[in-house]
Amino acid sequence: MAIFKVLGSCSGTEPMAGRHHTSLVLSSGDRNYIFDAGENCSHTAHTQGVDLCSTRAIFISHPHYDHIGGLMGLFWTLNKLNNHCKIPIADGEVKLFIPEISVWENIYEVLKRTEGGFKHKFGITVDTPKLGTFYEDENIRVTAFESHHLSQNEDGSIRSFSYRIETEGKAAVFSGDVKGMEDIEAAVGDGCDLLLCETGHHKVKTVCDFAEAHNVKQLVFVHHGREILDGKFTVKEALDNCKIPVIISDDGTAIEI
Numbered sequence: 001m002a003i004f005k006v007l008g009s010c011s012g013t014e015p016m017a018g019r020h021h022t023s024l025v026l027s028s029g030d031r032n033y034i035f036d037a038g039e040n041c042s043h044t045a046h047t048q049g050v051d052l053c054s055t056r057a058i059f060i061s062h063p064h065y066d067h068i069g070g071l072m073g074l075f076w077t078l079n080k081l082n083n084h085c086k087i088p089i090a091d092g093e094v095k096l097f098i099p100e101i102s103v104w105e106n107i108y109e110v111l112k113r114t115e116g117g118f119k120h121k122f123g124i125t126v127d128t129p130k131l132g133t134f135y136e137d138e139n140i141r142v143t144a145f146e147s148h149h150l151s152q153n154e155d156g157s158i159r160s161f162s163y164r165i166e167t168e169g170k171a172a173v174f175s176g177d178v179k180g181m182e183d184i185e186a187a188v189g190d191g192c193d194l195l196l197c198e199t200g201h202h203k204v205k206t207v208c209d210f211a212e213a214h215n216v217k218q219l220v221f222v223h224h225g226r227e228i229l230d231g232k233f234t235v236k237e238a239l240d241n242c243k244i245p246v247i248i249s250d251d252g253t254a255i256e257i
Helices: 041-047 071-083 101-111 181-188 204-213 233-241
Strands: 003-008 023-028 031-037 055-059 093-097 123-127 132-136 140-146 161-167 170-174 194-198 219-222 246-248 254-256
Touching (some): 003 041, 023 161, 031 071, 071 101, 101 123, 161 181, 181 204, 194 204, 204 233
Parallel strands (some): 031 055, 055 093, 093 123, 170 194, 194 219, 219 246
Antiparallel strands (some): 003 023, 023 031, 132 140
């Protein structure tokens, strides 16, 4: 059984009680896979019983603060659990996929100036996501699609991705941030079992209509925008009229796929 847990359900707002910026963890097999690393993600994961030392890979959709603000804390926590608590890193290394490696290099420089110089005993492998299927192991397969939330760099490198995640015979799509629903049409394809979609930049009804029209079996809202956060009536109206199951996630929400 594969389970997604929402570690952060909020878009890039000011601090809000009970909500942190976007982060999800997928538990499949005996490993964990983290998608985006909003602030406080490692605290939420650890205090809610997620075995962070079983993390095999971290996938960042794009390098905005509300999606990477917890990345430094995540690696610091992994090192603390490994060194101080003597919990082994399951694979001896953690893979990080981030659209702009220079962002990680800056984070790593800060980590080296923290307690103990961040002398980690586990490996950290860093790479950029590649269009198409770029990661696969015995538990999951991840395919990347370009999102137009951010423009490409001058050298043509892509800065923003959506991910299709296949696990245990099921398929989930994590939108990341998208310019429009057309950004995730290719990722959803003929349909998916679960769509984890942002509403930070889109109306709830727009996402519901898209999901209904593209054979999505279940819709989960993550990265909430003001429409959801302010409890506007338009949200209730959209959900009442949606023909597929919908969850408005909170920090800690778990979804079986």
